[in-house]
Amino acid sequence: MNDIRKAFFADLAASVDPVTFARSLGIDPDSWQRDLLLSADPRIILNCARQSGKSTITAVLALHHALNNFASLVLILSPSQRQSSELFKKVMGFYVDLGRPIVSETETALTLQLTNKSRIVSLPGKEKTVRGYSGVSLLIIDEAAQVDDDLYYSVRPMLAVSQGRLILLSTPFGRRGFFFKEWSESKAWKKIKITAWECPRIAPEFLEEERLAFGEWWFRQEFECEFSENLNSVFTYDEIMGAFDDDVKPLFDKNGGLNL
Numbered sequence: 001m002n003d004i005r006k007a008f009f010a011d012l013a014a015s016v017d018p019v020t021f022a023r024s025l026g027i028d029p030d031s032w033q034r035d036l037l038l039s040a041d042p043r044i045i046l047n048c049a050r051q052s053g054k055s056t057i058t059a060v061l062a063l064h065h066a067l068n069n070f071a072s073l074v075l076i077l078s079p080s081q082r083q084s085s086e087l088f089k090k091v092m093g094f095y096v097d098l099g100r101p102i103v104s105e106t107e108t109a110l111t112l113q114l115t116n117k118s119r120i121v122s123l124p125g126k127e128k129t130v131r132g133y134s135g136v137s138l139l140i141i142d143e144a145a146q147v148d149d150d151l152y153y154s155v156r157p158m159l160a161v162s163q164g165r166l167i168l169l170s171t172p173f174g175r176r177g178f179f180f181k182e183w184s185e186s187k188a189w190k191k192i193k194i195t196a197w198e199c200p201r202i203a204p205e206f207l208e209e210e211r212l213a214f215g216e217w218w219f220r221q222e223f224e225c226e227f228s229e230n231l232n233s234v235f236t237y238d239e240i241m242g243a244f245d246d247d248v249k250p251l252f253d254k255n256g257g258l259n260l
Contacts, residue, residue, distance in 0.1 A: 015068050018037040018038065019034050019038065021060065022037060022057070022060045022064075024098070025060065025097055025098065027056065027060065029057060030053065030194075032192055032194050033053060033057040036057060036058075036192060037057065037064075039190060041189075041190035042164075042165050043166050043188055044165070044166070044167045044168070044190045044191075044192070045144075045167075045168045045169075045179075045189045045191045045192065046058070046167065046169040046170070046192050046194075047170065047171070047183055047191065047192070047193045047194075047225045048169065048171065048193070048194040048225065049194060049195050049199065049202075049222065049223045049224070050171055050196070050222050050223065051196070051199065051201070052196065052198075052202075053199065053201070054169045054194070055087055055142065055169070056090060058087070058140055058142070058167060059087055059090035059091045059094060060094060061138075062076065062091055062120060063094050063120070065138050066114060066118040066119070066120050067101060067102055067114070067118070070116050070118065071116070071117035071118060072118045072138065073118070073135055073136050073138075074136075074137065075121055075123065075138070075139050075140070076088060076091075076121070076122040076123070076140045076142060077123055077125050077130065077151070078122070078123075078141075078142040078147075079125045079143050079146045079147050080124050080125070081124040083124075083142060083143055084110070084122040084125075084142070085109060085110060087122065087140075088110055088122035091112065091120055091122075092107075092112060102115055102116050102118075103115045110122045125141075125148065126151070130151070130154070130155055131154070133158055134161070135162045135164075136158040136159055136164045138164055138165050138167070139155060139158060139159060139164060139165070140167045140169070141155075141166075141168050141169070142170070143169075143170050144169060144170040144178075144179045145170040145172055145173035145177060145179040145180070146173050147178075147179075153178070168182065171225060172221050172226060172227040172228070173221070174221075174227065174228065174229070175228070175229055180227050184227070193225050194225070195223060195224045195225050196222075196223035196224070197223075207219075
């Protein structure tokens with residue numbers, strides 16, 4: 001097989017198979033990353049430790065989607081401008097490494113628009129910056145545990161008509177907010193949890209050093225993906241939820257009178 005035919009079939013394989021696509025970028029995905037790349041689930045939560053590879057593999061997925069889906073809109077949201085630009089830089093780095101396989105029409109610090117009419121747009125998590133976008137085919141919310149609930153509920157309708165996919169990725173940030181609620185209560189999601197102990201690129205010796213340096217509470221949250229109680233909380237989440245009882249009769253009836 002000559003070099004031209006080899007290149008053609010390699011490109012074809014990468015367009016069909018996102019795992020092959022990742023490997024063409026020099027990334028040999030971990031088993032959970034392969035699972036993510038091959039998943040067709042419309043709702044995915046990545047509850048993953050720091051430096052586990054969640055941002056990298058999500059950037060691969062975003063670029064693969066834009067290159068292989070005509071006129072698609074990939075929207076990346078993060079709590080701040082700096083955080084949103086970091087994930088977008090990974091996307092752009094992969095795009096450049098591939099030799100810009102589809103020519104771009106626009107390249108800015110936060111937008112990549114391709115000649116196949118697909119766009120990847122990265123925005124900070126502020127409601128006024130994201131209103132007006134519609135027809136999103138892939139919505140990615142990075143550091144989701146630190147994104148405001150109001151923003152999350154305002155962007156969900158963007159997927160209503162397009163039937164687009166939604167990926168949340170984060171380490172935990174307490175037992176509160178939509179990220180914790182979706183992870184702990186909803187059955188509508190594919191859920192992937194990867195602790196630092198499961199990442200082959202993080203040495204156990206480093207983890208033990210971090211545990212000693214920062215303490216158990218911080219370590220369990222950042223590296224073991226546990227939704228820990230806020231140290232300043234007067235009541236725990238379970239205590240608050242336990243205070244609600246559907247069997248207790250309301251004090252007033254629907255007419256405003258006392259329930260006796």
